[in-house]
Amino acid sequence: MSPMHYTRDNMAGLLRGHDINPTHQRIEIAYALFSRQEHLSADQVMAVVNTRHSETSKATVYNTLRLFLEKGLVREVIVDPCKVFFDPNTSPHHHLYEVDSGKLSDIDAEHVQISGLPPLPAGMVTEVIDLIVRVRRKD
Amino acid sequence: MSPMHYTRDNMAGLLRGHDINPTHQRIEIAYALFSRQEHLSADQVMAVVNTRHSETSKATVYNTLRLFLEKGLVREVIVDPCKVFFDPNTSPHHHLYEVDSGKLSDIDAEHVQISGLPPLPAGMVTEVIDLIVRVRRKD
DNA sequence: CAGCAATCTGGACTTTGTCTAATTTCCGGA
DNA sequence: TCCGGAAATTAGACAAAGTCCAGATTGCTG
Ligand SMILES: [Mn+2]
Ligand SMILES: [Mn+2]
Ligand SMILES: [Zn+2]
Ligand SMILES: [Zn+2]
Numbered sequence: 381m382s383p384m385h386y387t388r389d390n391m392a393g394l395l396r397g398h399d400i401n402p403t404h405q406r407i408e409i410a411y412a413l414f415s416r417q418e419h420l421s422a423d424q425v426m427a428v429v430n431t432r433h434s435e436t437s438k439a440t441v442y443n444t445l446r447l448f449l450e451k452g453l454v455r456e457v458i459v460d461p462c463k464v465f466f467d468p469n470t471s472p473h474h475h476l477y478e479v480d481s482g483k484l485s486d487i488d489a490e491h492v493q494i495s496g497l498p499p500l501p502a503g504m505v506t507e508v509i510d511l512i513v514r515v516r517r518k519d
Numbered sequence: 520m521s522p523m524h525y526t527r528d529n530m531a532g533l534l535r536g537h538d539i540n541p542t543h544q545r546i547e548i549a550y551a552l553f554s555r556q557e558h559l560s561a562d563q564v565m566a567v568v569n570t571r572h573s574e575t576s577k578a579t580v581y582n583t584l585r586l587f588l589e590k591g592l593v594r595e596v597i598v599d600p601c602k603v604f605f606d607p608n609t610s611p612h613h614h615l616y617e618v619d620s621g622k623l624s625d626i627d628a629e630h631v632q633i634s635g636l637p638p639l640p641a642g643m644v645t646e647v648i649d650l651i652v653r654v655r656r657k658d
Numbered sequence: 659c660a661g662c663a664a665t666c667t668g669g670a671c672t673t674t675g676t677c678t679a680a681t682t683t684c685c686g687g688a
Numbered sequence: 689t690c691c692g693g694a695a696a697t698t699a700g701a702c703a704a705a706g707t708c709c710a711g712a713t714t715g716c717t718g
Contacts, residue, residue, distance in 0.1 A: 403696065422675080437698045442675065462601045462674055462705065476639075479646060491635040497652065498626060500615075504654040507618060511650050513636065515643040542665065561705075576667045581706065601674070601705055
């Protein structure tokens with residue numbers, strides 16, 4: 381399969397495929413995330429979407445990101461208190477967080493093995509396993 | 520070794536051992552965490568310390584918890600946006616987080632194996648690896 | 659006791675996110 | 689095309705968690 385190329389035009393299909401009614405604002409927010417393929421905070425999404433002229437409100441950015449989450453279009457990464465990142469990559473993967481700079485990058489899950497976890501409490505099911513490697517500059 | 524029994528009296532020694540000048544407030548905050556051996560948020564620490572009568576300010580609670588962090592007396596666990604938990608257990612271990620109830624419990628690291636992590640970026644050193652198993656009630 | 663550094667404090671402030679009531683947009687039927 | 693209602697968006701008030709600061713208190717040491 382050829383490398384996916386994200387345009388505003390194919391955002392509508394992506395949204396429909398996740399049972400999300402594609403509106404102008406939703407397309408812009410999805411495009412911000414998927415065209416960059418980066419971890420963005422709500423604030424950053426807000427800034428990207430409103431670069432040219434203010435066209436999407438704070439409430440809509442937050443509502444839309446939560447909608448994307450519920451529909452499984454994006455994933456949430458919590459590395460910093462009070463700063464949620466939204467991740468367009470929903471395939472299972474881990475994260476490397478540089479605490480000094482705040483830089484967050486992906487770790488491919490393919491070669492990572494986690495074994496020996498104890499059984500879950502009765503009646504519980506795993507939602508996700510978050511593995512975050514926190515690193516800092518040596519000395 | 521016999522199971523440790525935490526009292527206000529031995530908090531002073533614990534603090535000194537971590538290069539922290541033991542004051543009344545610091546002893547109370549350490550005692551709140553270590554006598555319970557639980558994960559507490561700043562708010563919860565605040566509530567515990569001020570049960571009888573108000574004696575420790577919000578600023579001191581936050582400053583003290585950050586001081587404990589820097590000195591390696593406690594560890595920070597970030598599972599929920601905008602709610603940091605402080606953990607008196609600084610030995611390497613992992614966490615189980617029940618997303619519905621907010622209940623946070625320890626997973627012993629002894630039998631958990633994480634392998635296949637890629638090499639770190641040059642000049643970086645691992646501060647901590649956080650493994651969080653997020654679970655929810657089945658159906 | 660006086661001087662001085664460390665610590666503590668109330669309260670203003672910031673950041674991130676939520677909520678709500680009012681408006682706008684969208685769409686199907688008459 | 690026009691109308692009515694549902695869905696979506698909006699501004700701005702509000703809330704929660706945490707930071708900051710200038711002034712007060714504490715506890716040494718000389
Ligand atoms: Mn536009
Ligand atoms: Mn007391
Ligand atoms: Zn990612
Ligand atoms: Zn723990």
